[in-house]
Amino acid sequence: MTEDATIHKSKRFSNGFLGPSKTAATNAEVPVPWSRFSAWLECVCVVTFDLELGQAIELVYPHDVKLTEKEKTSICYLSFPDSYSGCLGDTQFSFRLRQSVGRSSSWFGHEDAYNRDAPVTLQKEHAHFHGYVYFRQVKDASVKRGYFQKSLVVVSRLPFGNLFHSLLQVIAPEYFEKHEPWLETVCNEIDQWPAPVPGQTLNLPVMGVVMQVQIPPKVETSGGSPVKQPQTEPSLTAVLIDLHVIRCFQSVLIHMQMLWELMLLGEPVVVMAPSPTVSSETVLALVSAIAPLRYCGDYRPYFTIHDSEFKEYTTRTQAPPNVILGVTNPFFIKTFHCWPHIIRLGDLKMSGDLPKQVKVKKLAKLKTLDTKTYIYNFLLCNKGIYTAYKTFLHKDKSFIKRLLKGIQKKRPSEVQSAILRRHLLEQTESFILPLERYLESLMPPQRSMSPWKTPPQIRSFSQDEFMKTLEQAGPQLTLKGDWTGLYRRFFRSPNFDGWYRLRHREMTQKVECLHLEAICAADLLTWNKDKSEVEIVDLILKLREKLVTRKHQLPVKEELLEKLEQSIQTIISSLPEDLQTLLHRQ
Template structure:
């Protein structure tokens, strides 16, 4: 407790001194820590927030309060961990410089979406006859922009019990510790001191995004732990453990997710539904799932009416729910995964046709009338089921499943990557004296024509209607997200090539015989390009930037002194 008291004193003394700058490092990792309690008159209410300078809108506060407790039907006694995802206020949907730099280097699946917060919840419900309702009910919630489901679940599992034992003092100490953490930088192993322990974590880098099987399965980059060290990968989803009941339908679920079909996950606890929703969004890695998804959703959520509205059709969202009421209100949704009470043990869930009978059928299973475009990989499924019978380690089973899903996604995406690379204009079209060309437009007909010789058949033996699946994918948010990102990358690459050509050009020769107005225009253009390099992260080397500065001086030196002085100071 001595360390906690010392940290709490630092927290109090430093709070009023340069508040926003003081908590800059804290906000790189966490937006705030909330304590939600049950009030007899108000219901679930926000009791306190740390650091105290953080403000939440009324709607954000309401959503956090309702999401911080398991549904009353869940009957969760003791301690429960789960993960929520909720919308942030539109005015706050802006990335900081640190988060922008993080997004540019991390794998797509771990990128920050500024429109959402992640909430890492630790809920405690125990009998207490001293309280009016006879129960102690309270949650501690870490609210963060970062989708680090494993790391923050472990961190909240340290912070919350300490808070329940020692009160506000421990939360103040934890905040002070977090404000000392290094910047979250992909590709680095980081040490994060917290309440007498040190968390060691490795944030994957996008250059290794194709090896997520290793990076997300464990801490292969972290050193051996010592007595007070806790090793924690930022994400650690045991896909096999989570998908055990639906193994025989895994390829169909992959299709539903990659085309962003509306999907409900119904479970008896928020922990089970949140893990299943997270796993579904990762099923298409390294492709980023770009549609909306709520790992745990309640009838009190501000988006409830939007998702239950039958007039406008079902939105492309994956929802995790526990309240049986959703079976009635969302019965028009086309796909449902209903998890059983014994979730986590192997059982073969049946595929049941969707319809009104789903409202009354509470048995575990996959409810859908979807007809897959591709054949399922029966050999892979048999191999995994055989591994269950031979008690093959879960880590190995999960790695095998991830490998299958990764290969399936790669087979699907490689033709798209090849095609989009062909949209780059030829190098001969890049001139130092003209604006950079733009990539060619995406033409589905040209893409399908290319599939005959460079399609998925080159990398997988899975047969089926690949063209039909691509057509459905093109209408999904996942395609829009992927294409917009790749098109932007191509455009920046073309600008970089044009800047390289300009840095290599002999501008001393070019200025000869040119009118002053044309020379001045070139000076302003080069200055603007140098500025864009800094603002838009155009991928050019430091050497090219220096050469551009030299070309700028080459031109300016050819001008009369009065004009030279004006341009050098402007």
């Protein structure tokens, strides 16, 4: 599930500077400055190269954004390609960084309703920032080093790569010419955008262009119970950064089964690439390969030796963490040679010819001793997947042939990408479906819901019990292999832990929803007849608490809630006047 961003010209906006309108500035619906801006972005940064300091933040907008020194340092280093990348002209890529400890999850500290309605793969991050970079490096005789080097960086908690890269394509070239006044105008326009709402088509105007965005909804509600998330055709939506995932995987198509399993199991993976564009696109494509399942390990589309987690991720005193790292510096060949899975890639250029498929190689072949040799190997050769991993499932050879044949016949890359995404989606859904069926069996029966008792408990997940269900309700795909072994390995992965925690929370909400429905449908007036005043007041207080805390969180029919409210008022009216007065005040 991904965000869809398309851009078209708007007749309402000119291409010149456009400040906030008086209507927007005085809009009573926006009492907090930058509240609409912060629904989309954390801030916009300008990073430049200083001869004495190196990379340095030149500007942060809005000016009152509170970034810690650690976050500023990370943004500085992650916003520039390293010297080996040789990026001339304009380059776009992305990164992801850990937020400093103690930072609040949002500017205003309120629970964000967006995450309740958005697909898990598009939810706001509470512990990480996403950075989207537009880097320019061009020759400039007026600069001492001979080059103009600067990055415009959009920092957000939202993983809307396609949208924010499109935004940068609109604003960055103009910013490099017009500087801070232009950026201030852009930010004021963003502060007039509507809030991101899943299920709605939103028009986002910026500097004469309107970006149209549709965020798919997480669930649809039917009656009082949540239903399964509807499928969205992958070919109709942009996938994190780029529709053309076939470009990222063109040289490893014959190994897609292995890559899918590595992502499913949350294995430590290093992607070594010639540029931050290649590394970031590939890492994000890998993470999205198991959609609609959320990748719950850490991932860094672009990782440098200056990263604050460098020591944490490169220590050799313990096993590598569950993280995917995209790197471009040859130094990492020595640093990560002991990691279990390393992918070495070249440029992502679709030539129209059948791309050479890289081989799976032994990790020992990646080790080099001579500095010049390993830099040469990094830049020019030794492309491949270095791993000892053996897949649990066999390759789908007919599918691989279909993709390779499509390349030979020059099938459009959009179509190729859609075919690949559909295949990965069906494989993930087939894997998850038996787990979903088993979870349903853990739910208490609806007939056990009593309005006069606490909600019944959900049964505990038993791996052995689940394994027994595979004989009758296993994966529907015809892929042969050790499905049981794959599930057992999955149970030890961060992806299972994250998936189960989320689903258990959703199931708990469903039980509470059904319990609230049972209360709403109960005859409270009859129950009230033979009860003491203390019992009645206690019931009223509990019902009110349940209404207040659950009304906006659970998909219960509005008429049921109104009926319950009326019943509460009727019960209150039957009490003595002093109690009525007391209860009405609360």
